[in-house]
Amino acid sequence: MSVRRLAASLLLSLLTAVAPAQATPGRTVAPGRTVAPGRAPTPPRRSLLGGQHIDGRCPPRFRRCLAFTFDDGPEIVTTPRLLDLLDAHHVRATFFVVGHRIDGDEPHHRAQRNLLREIARRGHLLGNHTYHHVVLGNLRPSQIAYEIDRTGDLIARATGRRPELLRAPYGLLTAPRSLGAVAARNLTPAYWMIDTHDWEVTSAEAVQARFRQELLEHPHGGVVLMHDTRPWSVRAFPLIMQVVARRNAELVARGEAPFAIINLDQFVVPRGAEALRGAPLNRRGARGSRRR
Numbered sequence: 001m002s003v004r005r006l007a008a009s010l011l012l013s014l015l016t017a018v019a020p021a022q023a024t025p026g027r028t029v030a031p032g033r034t035v036a037p038g039r040a041p042t043p044p045r046r047s048l049l050g051g052q053h054i055d056g057r058c059p060p061r062f063r064r065c066l067a068f069t070f071d072d073g074p075e076i077v078t079t080p081r082l083l084d085l086l087d088a089h090h091v092r093a094t095f096f097v098v099g100h101r102i103d104g105d106e107p108h109h110r111a112q113r114n115l116l117r118e119i120a121r122r123g124h125l126l127g128n129h130t131y132h133h134v135v136l137g138n139l140r141p142s143q144i145a146y147e148i149d150r151t152g153d154l155i156a157r158a159t160g161r162r163p164e165l166l167r168a169p170y171g172l173l174t175a176p177r178s179l180g181a182v183a184a185r186n187l188t189p190a191y192w193m194i195d196t197h198d199w200e201v202t203s204a205e206a207v208q209a210r211f212r213q214e215l216l217e218h219p220h221g222g223v224v225l226m227h228d229t230r231p232w233s234v235r236a237f238p239l240i241m242q243v244v245a246r247r248n249a250e251l252v253a254r255g256e257a258p259f260a261i262i263n264l265d266q267f268v269v270p271r272g273a274e275a276l277r278g279a280p281l282n283r284r285g286a287r288g289s290r291r292r
């Protein structure tokens with residue numbers, strides 16, 4: 001076995017030791033510090049520590065938490081409305097971008113590049129979701145490199161910042177050559193815990209019902225998977241926030257910690273003693289909007 005293949009297999013065993021979110025149902029999270037309701041000081045924007053791993057579980061220092069992620073956009077028809085809804089609910093989210101949507105000179109390409117800048121301007125995080133939305137493990141190394149690097153270049157050119165997060169299409173990131181490509185670029189793979197299944201239904205109410213069910217199955221919450229390319233997903237977001245508000249009211253009435261809405265930069269597994277501390281990103285005051 002060559003040194004390169006040995007390194008790849010070591011990396012694979014290391015990464016598969018932390019199984020993807022969907023492969024760890026019913027896991028428990030060590031009790032953490034209770035998140036007190038109310039405003040907290042604005043935390044500094046921190047590096048996402050590229051090369052680390054986000055498995056989708058709520059970090060132990062939050063007793064219960066949720067982070068919203070939206071994949072496959074930006075989509076000029078649906079994403080702008082979602083941005084307004086996120087602002088109205090004081091939520092900062094992460095958008096995993098498909099490169100071909102922002103690459104080209106057609107009017108919709110230009111509009112979606114502008115939309116990408118607007119997503120970043122409103123304080124959301126951006127991640128790489130490949131160029132063609134393909135299973136990376138099925139590709140040759142040069143194709144894997146193109147999928148990741150072309151998308152990273154496009155996002156960097158549009159926004160001035162290269163994404164540090166990567167979500168593999170379908171969450172499939174097991175082949176040594178695709179894992180190696182992600183690690184070589186110091187990208188942080190991001191999985192999820194709560195799948196709203198908005199990719200297989202066609203109504204906001206069905207997405208809401210699925211989220212409610214998933215929240216029962218994952219009582220500590222975690223990373224939520226949605227798609228900003230689906231109109232019913234956008235319409236479902238306020239309905240999902242109603243579910244969270246009702247659940248939090250029940251929890252607080254029982255003297256238990258409510259779900260904090262945080263973002264993915266709070267999920268990165270810390271390096272050694274450099275524990276990430278600070279208030280949840282989403283507790284930053286939102287501009288002039290009402291509290292619910």
Ligand SMILES: [Zn+2]
Nearest residue numbers: 071072169170
């Ligand atoms: Zn996707």
